[in-house]
Amino acid sequence: MFVxxxxxxxxxAVTRVLQSVLSEDCYRExxxxxxxxxxxxxxLVLVAENEEGIVGxxxxxxxxxxxxxYRIAVHTDHQRKGIGKAMIQALKQRFGQRKVKKIYIxxxxxxxxxxxVYESAGYVQADFNKPLKQLSIVNG
Structure with missing residues (x-):
């Protein structure tokens, strides 16, 4: 698998992955x-690919x-195999190359x-804003 x-x-292939895990409203968004x-x-849009094709x-x-x-999705047949974590790390590297000072989820x-999934990649909860239903997490 590579990202x-x-x-x-x-x-x-990406639309198939998204449709496999997202609700209809979330898919459209x-x-x-x-x-x-x-x-x-x-x-800053990355895909995970293995021998079967795009899986995340x-x-x-x-x-x-x-x-x-913003959004991460791994096809249901390929979840819990480290694919999400690998994509998070790859995007973090892209952010680092761009001299990003903070990262939020x-x-x-x-x-x-x-x-x-983000916690397993080393992120911790920093702020929760209930009215916006947005959780900001900073790299720990």
């Missing part, structure tokens, strides 16, 4: 987010020297259950 930048030819991020900086995707963005993990009602 690399998203390519246009990955679109169908995530597809829009991918399109936005690809238009801003395609190097992670979307990040940078705003004012702050990196944000945006958690909403759609992806709050994956918080343990």
């Amino acid at each position: 690399r930048s998203f390519q246009l030819s990955d679109y169908v 995530t597809i829009r987010a991918i399109a936005r991020q690809l238009s801003w900086d395609s190097e 995707v992670i979307i990040g963005t940078i705003d004012n020297n702050t990196g944000y993990y 945006t958690i909403d009602e759609h992806n709050e259950p994956i918080l343990p």
Whole structure:
């Protein structure tokens, strides 16, 4: 398994991964987010690929020297194999190359259950804003 930048030819496989794990509302939001991020900086949309093809995707963005993990998804058949953690680390390296000073993880009602994946990658809870349903986590 290796992690690399998203390519246009990955679109169908990425949508399959997202559909395997996300609710319909979350899927629509995530597809829009991918399109936005690809238009801003395609190097912050990464995919995990193994011999079977694309098995995961992670979307990040940078705003004012702050990196944000927006969404991560690993196909249900490939979860709990370290793929999510590998994508988190790969995106963290991209953030480091861009001289990002802080990293936050945006958690909403759609992806709050994956918080343990980020914790296993070394992140700790720093701030929880209930009205926005957003959890900010900084690298520990």
